[in-house]
Amino acid sequence: MSRIAYVNGEFVPLDEARISILDRGFLFADGIYEVSAVLDGKLVDNEAHLVRLARSVGEIALPLPETLERIEEIQKELIARNDLVEGVVYLQVTRGAADRDFAFPKGVKPTLVIFTQVKNIVDSPAARNGIAVKTLPDIRWARRDIKSVALLAQVLAKQAAAEAGCQEAWMVEDGLITEGGSSTVFIVTRNDVIVTRPNSNAILPGCTRKALIALAEERQIRIEERAFSVEEARAAKEAFITSASSFLQPVVTIDGAPVGDGKPGPVAKRLREIYIDFARTTSQ
Known part of the structure; x- marks a missing residue:
């Protein structure tokens, strides 16, 4: 059974998850990421990661497409949908998809992608x-x-x-x-x-x-x-x-x-x- 990922407002099977080839994360690495640990099906120190996420996007003038509260809700929903007990939740936000040009595009909604990954952390x-x-x-x-x-x-x-x-x-x-x-x-x-x-x-x-x-x-x-x-x-x-x-x-x-x-x-x-x-x- 395929893992479930979150892509721009939708929960989709991981093997069906897609973003545009014009996404600036793909073309310019114009994006920020975070990784939060999951232990016993719960997020570890996630508030600190979301605070750092907010700081990082602020440093490159990249608006978040969702509030931090909504992002955490999505993370928890993915943990539940994927029955994740131990591992990580990966989050990436980019400036979105637009014709290739170095300057920031106008009127483009940022891309938000989140997925989970099983990992043995405690008994490594x-x-x-x-x-x-x-x-x-x-x-x-x-x-x-x-x-x-x-x-x-x-x-x-x-x-x-x-x-x-x-x-x-x-x-x-x-x-x-x-x-x-x-x-x-x-x-x-x-x-x-x-x-x-x-x-x-x-x-x-x-x-x-x-x-x-x-x-x-x-x-x-x-x-x-x-x-x-x-x-x-x-x-x-x-x-x-x-x-x-x-x-x-x-x-x-x-x-x-x-x-x-x-x-x-x-x-x-x-x-x-x-x-x-x-x-x-x-x-x-």
């Missing part, structure tokens, strides 16, 4: 065993704080990582790690301080990052928001990534060299447990 082998990462030059544009659908640089980086037997790429600029190809990067120093890069135009303001920092601070776990180098990451006691679609995954090797003892560390394990508890108790 990557979370149990840890992941390998590969560092690569960060060749992306200067407004990485906008969750743009223009992801070619990340695609190329993650493909290079995959060809090297790694599960994630870490982007490096001026010797400093910015973020993962689709994740936020954290390290744990030898003094048990958790370090992550501060929000700026250089990185996406991660929703899972934000929640995890708040959860750690509630427990008096020390967090430092500062830039750090590849060398510091390689010398760290632990490292891990966060994202909506993976929650938290330990990093056990960087460019083939082990992090710490090469196994998921106690800090990452504990923080993952804390986040999963948060996700289960606050999901809606």
Whole structure:
């Protein structure tokens, strides 16, 4: 039975979902996306994702075709129609379909597409065993704080990582790690301080990052928001990534060299447990 997707006001079978070849998301990557996790059939920290969606579309002067409240209703309807217990809901809004011209078209309604995807998040082998990462030059544009659908640089980086037997790429600029190809990067120093890069135009303001920092601070776990180098990451006691679609995954090797003892560390394990508890108790 085909999954059900939402396309411009209609719920349709996924294999019948269509948009115009003139859609500006297709022609120019003129659009914004969001991914929210689903656990036990409920949305995890979805308000934070919708707030970020509103910020991103505002940064590129793209009006939403529906209110945030209606978008959440659609997300929940898709979860129900697809009997989704664990996975993600993907949302994309573009400037709509018009004859190809770089300037914004007038009188065009934005395109809104939403679909679900089954994914094992909680009992993921990557979370149990840890992941390998590969560092690569960060060749992306200067407004990485906008969750743009223009992801070619990340695609190329993650493909290079995959060809090297790694599960994630870490982007490096001026010797400093910015973020993962689709994740936020954290390290744990030898003094048990958790370090992550501060929000700026250089990185996406991660929703899972934000929640995890708040959860750690509630427990008096020390967090430092500062830039750090590849060398510091390689010398760290632990490292891990966060994202909506993976929650938290330990990093056990960087460019083939082990992090710490090469196994998921106690800090990452504990923080993952804390986040999963948060996700289960606050999901809606």
